[in-house]
Amino acid sequence: GSAPQSGNAPANPMAKIDEYKEFTRDFMARENLPEVDAAAAMRAAGSPDMGKSQLQLFSREFFEAQMEVVIEEKVPVYAAGLGNPAPWIDRLHANGTKVMAVIGKVKHAEQVVDSGIDMIVAQGHDGGGHNSPIGTMSLIPQVVDAVGDRVxxxxxxxxxxxxxxxxxxxxxxxxxxxxTAFLATDEAGIEHFQKEAITESGDADTVVSRSLTGKPARMIRNKWADAWVAAGKEPLPMPFQSIISGPVMASGLKAERKDIMPGFAGQGIGLIHSIRPAAEVMRELVEGAEVALSRSFVGDMQSSQQDKHQK
Structure with missing residues (x-):
């Protein structure tokens, strides 16, 4: 599903801030959400804001500081989700870091393929979080055809x-x-109530909405996303929308409200029924793939035809 927002964000986001903050206050009052210190709530959830405002978190200076930490710590894998990691690849590779780019269109794959990238992740519309307008089954083979011979x-x-x-x-x-399958594991770093929200949801329980970050993102359906549709309001572009959504998400997180802050999730959510150890999930993924790949559809069809003729 998707929340029917046109994507025509206000031309001057700052001019809408006061109006949208009032919308937020009204929403929180209706839902009995207490006002909380958003920064403190996010720190308590394991997401330190380093004393920065929401807009500063999206500044080039803060991004570059984060990248310096990635390089200093010599992380084994780095995945760029919203941009081309080309300027950092040489330094990352010097540390032995594998570099991936998550893309949602063929043209994006073509933009990063010659940068020295180690892998390209083609994520379709079915995926949780910021994703593509193109369906997974359509996107993967087109990206493979375009760049699969190079990376x-x-x-x-x-x-x-x-x-x-x-x-x-x-x-x-x-x-x-x-x-999403690994978010519903014992080891995942999200809240337990959010893991429960995943296991309790079905195939039609996710929506694509700009109400959280300002960019289209697939999430478990919630009252905040629905409120924007009902009000006919267009969310602000990233990063301005986070100024509006931040207090609501922080309060929903602290109050453990599944109906407010269930989190991002993909459309495969209906296949996830319990919270389990990550090792068990991995084992079943491997075993399930082996079974699926070992099935001989041609042989099955021939046997079926033979059985039909024998009857």
Missing amino acids: PVIGAGGISDGRGVAASLMLGAEGAWIG
Whole structure:
């Protein structure tokens, strides 16, 4: 599903801030959400804001400071989700870091393929969080055809079990990128009530909305996203929308409100029924993919035809 927002964000976001803050206050009052210190709430949830405002978190200076930490700590894998990591690749590779780019269109894959990238993750519309307007099953083979001879392509978006992994491989990808299935694990760093929200949701329980970050993102349906649709309001572009949504999300997080802050999730959510150890999820993904890939459809069809003729 998707929240029917046109994407025509206000031309002057700052001019709408006061109006939208009033909308936020009214929403919080209706939902009995207490006002909280958003920065403190996010720190308590393991997301330190480093004393920065919401807009400063999106500044080039803060991004570059974060990248210096990534390089200093020699992280083994770095994935760029909203941009081309080309300016950092040489320094990352010097540390032995594998660099990936998550893309949602063929043209984006073509923009990063010659930068020295190690892998491209083709994430379709089925995926949780910021995603693509193109469906997963359509996107993966087109990206493979465009750049697969130059760099490994990983399929992503709505893959939650071994059959999805097998499908990604059959579409030409060399692997699968899986998010939501691992959020519902003991080790995942989200709140327990958010893990429960995943296991309690079905195939039609996600929406694509700009109400949280200002960019289209797939999330578990919630009252905040629905309120923007009902009011006919267009969210502000990223990063301004986070100024509006921040207090609501912080309060919903602190109050453990599944109906307010359930989190991002992909459309494969209906395949996830319990919170389990990550090792168990991984084992079932591998075993399920092996079973799916070992099935001989031609042989099954021939046997079926033989049985039919014998009757």
